[in-house]
Amino acid sequence: MSEYENVGVSIRSVSKRYGNTLALDDITLDIEPGEFVSLLGPSGSGKTTLLGALGGFVMPSSGSVWIGDQDVTYMPPHKRNIGVVFQSYALFPHMTVGENVAFPLRARRLPKSTWPERVRQALAMVELEGYQDRGISQLSGGQRQRVALARAMVFEPRLILMDEPLSALDKQLRETMQIELRQLHRKLGATIVYVTHDQREALTMSDRVAILKDGKLVQIGAPETLHNDPKDSFVASFIGDSTLLPVTRVDAHSVKLGKFTLHSARPVSTHPELLLAVQTEKLLIDDERHEAGVNRLNCRVREVVYQGDSLRLFLELEDGTHISLRQPSHHLGQQKIPPIGESLTVVLHPEDTIIVPRAGCQYPAANVA
Numbered sequence: 001m002s003e004y005e006n007v008g009v010s011i012r013s014v015s016k017r018y019g020n021t022l023a024l025d026d027i028t029l030d031i032e033p034g035e036f037v038s039l040l041g042p043s044g045s046g047k048t049t050l051l052g053a054l055g056g057f058v059m060p061s062s063g064s065v066w067i068g069d070q071d072v073t074y075m076p077p078h079k080r081n082i083g084v085v086f087q088s089y090a091l092f093p094h095m096t097v098g099e100n101v102a103f104p105l106r107a108r109r110l111p112k113s114t115w116p117e118r119v120r121q122a123l124a125m126v127e128l129e130g131y132q133d134r135g136i137s138q139l140s141g142g143q144r145q146r147v148a149l150a151r152a153m154v155f156e157p158r159l160i161l162m163d164e165p166l167s168a169l170d171k172q173l174r175e176t177m178q179i180e181l182r183q184l185h186r187k188l189g190a191t192i193v194y195v196t197h198d199q200r201e202a203l204t205m206s207d208r209v210a211i212l213k214d215g216k217l218v219q220i221g222a223p224e225t226l227h228n229d230p231k232d233s234f235v236a237s238f239i240g241d242s243t244l245l246p247v248t249r250v251d252a253h254s255v256k257l258g259k260f261t262l263h264s265a266r267p268v269s270t271h272p273e274l275l276l277a278v279q280t281e282k283l284l285i286d287d288e289r290h291e292a293g294v295n296r297l298n299c300r301v302r303e304v305v306y307q308g309d310s311l312r313l314f315l316e317l318e319d320g321t322h323i324s325l326r327q328p329s330h331h332l333g334q335q336k337i338p339p340i341g342e343s344l345t346v347v348l349h350p351e352d353t354i355i356v357p358r359a360g361c362q363y364p365a366a367n368v369a
């Protein structure tokens, strides 16, 4: 199955209204051929609706959807040549694995003589060779998931859409499947649009992540971009494990957090309401090996919690502000674990000092540095 015809996708000013609900609000998004893009956002933000507009299950109220150079806005789903994996897998329980995987070939009336080889190849792709004759009820959750994937790929679609495909699996299987899906994507080279509300999953798997909120596209970017350069406090709170603290601008590269002056490597916006987004893993205990020029904060230890492979410290800054930090526990093993009540200095590198405008606060974009 190497002859995948890679196509890009273009969503142009798509809106979808259900009565008074604007499920999609003027979304424009281009996806490159072969790209893996995740749609990430809270419940009700429009992820499934946007995927539906791509798949042909949702008719936009306005705007257009393009696959390659074809306007597919009004094309029915079965003509779009798209593989779809639904959240519930939607396998046919009364059919065998082989019959399930062959179903799209039957539906597309492809020559019956080609089915066995295609089914064999699709099952090999998801490492389920020899499972053709099994019943669906005789499979584990992860195996069912792989059958659903094989069924979505068997007719060599130009685009694969997946809606929370791993949400029913337990954590361990989910992580295994994430890696398998990534490898599969590399092998196939197909364009994939993947819906999830799990930020870690989105960041693990995707070339780019699109953040949705209230039917709007807030930001799209590579995982590092979203981490290091979130557009506003909504994106910052959604990506990584961060605390948002109000700060005031001092100049183009510094802000005031209570009595502390912090330096940021990136230009500080002139937006009137700014927040420091501190990611728990970016705060480091000062062991005096850190160079000059880093930000130092004096605080007191409130609580120390082991979380398996990491250790979480809950801290209080001198002005009473609460923050927390997380360090790998093996790393801390060489250091003295600070007792509760102890004073401590933590370090935040200017590169990791991320200042964002408060989301939803209207301010002319032109004034934002």
Ligand SMILES: Nc1ncnc2c1ncn2[C@@H]1O[C@H](COP(=O)(O)OP(=O)(O)OP(=O)(O)O)[C@@H](O)[C@H]1O
Binding pocket: 018, 021, 022, 023, 041, 042, 043, 044, 045, 046, 047, 048, 049, 050, 197
């Ligand atoms: N068929 C429908 N009729 C009316 N409203 C709908 C319909 N489908 C979706 N909506 C509304 O559109 C908005 C977006 O829904 P959507 O299913 O796209 O959200 P989602 O991001 O997929 O959420 P979740 O994470 O809960 O699956 C929601 O407010 C939802 O109630």
Ligand SMILES: [Mg+2]
Binding pocket: 047, 048, 049
């Ligand atoms: Mg959904």
